[in-house]
Amino acid sequence: MSRTTYAAVGALGLLALAACDDGPDDFDVSRQIGPDPELPEPRQPLLASIKLAEVVGWEEGQTPIVPEGLTVSAYATDLATPRTVHTLPNGDVLVVQSRGPSGKPLPRPKDYIRGWIMSLAKGGGGGEPPESNLITLLRDTDRDGTVDERSDLLTGLHSPFGVAWHDGTLYVAEADEIVAYPYELGATEVGGGPETVTPLPGGPINHHWTKDLALGPDARHLYVSVGSNSNAAERGMEAENGRAAIWEVDRETGASRVYASGLRNPNGLTFHPETGTLWTVVNERDELGPNLVPDYMTSVQDGGFYGWPWSYFGDHVDVRVHPPRPDMVAQAISPDYALSSHVAPLGMAFTIGSAMPEAFANGAFVGEHGSWNRTFFNGYKVVYIPFENGMPAGMAEDVVTGFIDGDQARGRPVGVAIDGTGALLVADDAGNTVWRVAAADGSITPEPMGSDPVTVEAEPAQDAAGPAASGAETAPPQTEIAPAVQQ
Amino acid sequence: MAHARSVDGYRPERPGFTDLVLSALTPFPAVCFTLALLTDLAYWQTSYLMWQHFSAWLLLVGIVVGGCALLVSIIATLMHRPGHRWSHIGLGALVLALAILNNLVHARDGWTAVVPWGLVLSALTVLALVASGLLRHASASARWPS
Numbered sequence: 001m002s003r004t005t006y007a008a009v010g011a012l013g014l015l016a017l018a019a020c021d022d023g024p025d026d027f028d029v030s031r032q033i034g035p036d037p038e039l040p041e042p043r044q045p046l047l048a049s050i051k052l053a054e055v056v057g058w059e060e061g062q063t064p065i066v067p068e069g070l071t072v073s074a075y076a077t078d079l080a081t082p083r084t085v086h087t088l089p090n091g092d093v094l095v096v097q098s099r100g101p102s103g104k105p106l107p108r109p110k111d112y113i114r115g116w117i118m119s120l121a122k123g124g125g126g127g128e129p130p131e132s133n134l135i136t137l138l139r140d141t142d143r144d145g146t147v148d149e150r151s152d153l154l155t156g157l158h159s160p161f162g163v164a165w166h167d168g169t170l171y172v173a174e175a176d177e178i179v180a181y182p183y184e185l186g187a188t189e190v191g192g193g194p195e196t197v198t199p200l201p202g203g204p205i206n207h208h209w210t211k212d213l214a215l216g217p218d219a220r221h222l223y224v225s226v227g228s229n230s231n232a233a234e235r236g237m238e239a240e241n242g243r244a245a246i247w248e249v250d251r252e253t254g255a256s257r258v259y260a261s262g263l264r265n266p267n268g269l270t271f272h273p274e275t276g277t278l279w280t281v282v283n284e285r286d287e288l289g290p291n292l293v294p295d296y297m298t299s300v301q302d303g304g305f306y307g308w309p310w311s312y313f314g315d316h317v318d319v320r321v322h323p324p325r326p327d328m329v330a331q332a333i334s335p336d337y338a339l340s341s342h343v344a345p346l347g348m349a350f351t352i353g354s355a356m357p358e359a360f361a362n363g364a365f366v367g368e369h370g371s372w373n374r375t376f377f378n379g380y381k382v383v384y385i386p387f388e389n390g391m392p393a394g395m396a397e398d399v400v401t402g403f404i405d406g407d408q409a410r411g412r413p414v415g416v417a418i419d420g421t422g423a424l425l426v427a428d429d430a431g432n433t434v435w436r437v438a439a440a441d442g443s444i445t446p447e448p449m450g451s452d453p454v455t456v457e458a459e460p461a462q463d464a465a466g467p468a469a470s471g472a473e474t475a476p477p478q479t480e481i482a483p484a485v486q487q
Numbered sequence: 488m489a490h491a492r493s494v495d496g497y498r499p500e501r502p503g504f505t506d507l508v509l510s511a512l513t514p515f516p517a518v519c520f521t522l523a524l525l526t527d528l529a530y531w532q533t534s535y536l537m538w539q540h541f542s543a544w545l546l547l548v549g550i551v552v553g554g555c556a557l558l559v560s561i562i563a564t565l566m567h568r569p570g571h572r573w574s575h576i577g578l579g580a581l582v583l584a585l586a587i588l589n590n591l592v593h594a595r596d597g598w599t600a601v602v603p604w605g606l607v608l609s610a611l612t613v614l615a616l617v618a619s620g621l622l623r624h625a626s627a628s629a630r631w632p633s
Binding site for chain 2: 044046047107108109110230231232233234235236287318319320321322323
């Protein structure tokens with residue numbers, strides 16, 4: 001009996017070892033960059049491969065690395081976890097700083113272990129972290145690429161991420177609503193508010209809490225990203241109402257509808273300046289092996305469904321989601337351009353009309369926050385993807401690197417934007433810095449250009465009272481929300 | 488159980504402290520792992536994630552308390568307490584190893600946390616538990632023929 005027992009224990013041990021083996025990680029990640037990524041068979045190792053970088057921050061004088069023809073400098077330092085940067089039409093820059101909401105219910109033993117592991121990567125030395133959840137205004141009055149005036153425009157916000165401005169109103173996407181403040185360009189404080197434009201899916205879970213915001217080219221609608229409440233629907237579909245989607249919100253009335261769905265965690269919403277098409281970068285799902293699922297950048301079709309949670313890259317079914325929905329898988333659109341697995345893209349900005357050198361004149365910058373679910377670091381950089389005729393055309397190229405030093409992270413890029421002089425700004429939430437990457441020859445644009453250029457002015461709204469009067473009573477009709485969860 | 492028989496006067500010595508501790512600890516893994524099999528079956532039939540969460544917590548509690556019981560058993564065996572054998576410990580370790588493996592499977596997201604391998608491992612764990620119980624009963628009967 002006991003001999004059998006020992007043999008059984010031994011066999012189990014071997015099984016466990018075999019299951020833990022992540023395989024040789026010699027996969028060339030560039031095969032997963034572009035419109036047609038190589039997708040290996042999904043694997044579910046017993047222990048997810050994890051490699052986290054301890055955050056050590058930047059020492060005096062240290063900067064990220066940029067290629068020849070570009071120059072990098074610290075635009076603003078001593079910030080409190082800057083997530084996104086937004087340029088107003090007059091060239092002023094808003095830096096949104098935030099921390100995620102706390103108090104998420106943890107239903108499984110795994111959630112506690114994950115929370116503990118993730119806390120190791122936060123790092124940043126001892127002491128109380130500075131107060132975050134604020135928006136800081138940076139002004140470069142003489143357009144020489146350095147900040148001349150700095151003031152905190154809004155403080156005490158509820159985990160803000162996206163901002164947009166139009167016609168005397170500043171819109172802020174917090175973790176559970178879009179709010180509006182009266183704000184005139186050039187001012188250093190808001191003129192009142194906030195008023196609720198529309199509530200958004202929020203807590204208590206609010207797993208992917210970053211709500212990004214873009215103003216439509218007709219200036220009538222706001223587009224807001226609402227990430228999923230889980231990795232692959234493991235909290236149940238009832239937790240995903242209105243989530244994994246981009247909403248279209250009427251700026252004046254707050255009326256909203258789901259514009260596109262099946263997008264697990266979309267961020268970096270931005271309109272292509274020439275085609276007027278909405279683009280986003282999306283964080284795809286984890287725990288299917290180190291090389292699944294590639295995160296991606298895609299144009300967003302009105303009414304489009306992009307697969308989450310039932311499938312990825314078109315009809316690649318995720319068997320973890322039960323019951324299966326072949327009807328939804330059949331509708332799933334394959335995204336335009338894969339960025340490779342676990343790079344965590346969170347920001348995107350087009351370069352058309354910027355002052356970047358010729359090599360970066362027609363394309364998009366994407367900020368990649370960096371991986372955890374693989375045994376080597378992927379991401380932790382800003383890449384450039386060339387475009388032609390409004391579509392990606394060519395291999396992604398590293399532009400801003402040096403965020404990783406060995407097994408430590410000096411910083412992690414998040415949101416990107418073109419500043420008022422036509423240079424690239426990168427929000428670095430781990431390094432508490434905004435970096436400015438400019439053409440080395442010092443060229444700047446003749447005029448400032450805002451992050452949300454308005455090309456066609458829509459008919460003025462009938463409701464003269466404006467958003468301030470519409471308020472919370474114009475909640476979105478919930479039946480309109482999330483076609484992804486209709487049964 | 489060994490000390491249950493002692494009250495009938497079959498046993499030459501009083502139950503030791505380790506036996507008392509073990510009698511308090513050993514029901515936990517037995518009950519938890521059996522219930523985990525039932526909640527796994529419930530998830531398999533309903534796709535309702537609450538059952539999967541139950542399984543994960545039941546496995547965790549069974550592993551923690553079962554691990555303590557195994558440790559006490561090892562100490563008792565090293566001290567040559569009567570009624571403790573390495574073969575019991577081997578089977579106990581097998582039960583725990585199966586449960587730990589099972590808990591890792593249950594840490595996956597969604598359906599594949601249970602179907603098919605979580606369910607198979609839950610059933611194997613219960614089988615090993617039963618075998619372990621039978622072995623203890625057999626060795627106890629051998630010591631105290633009725």
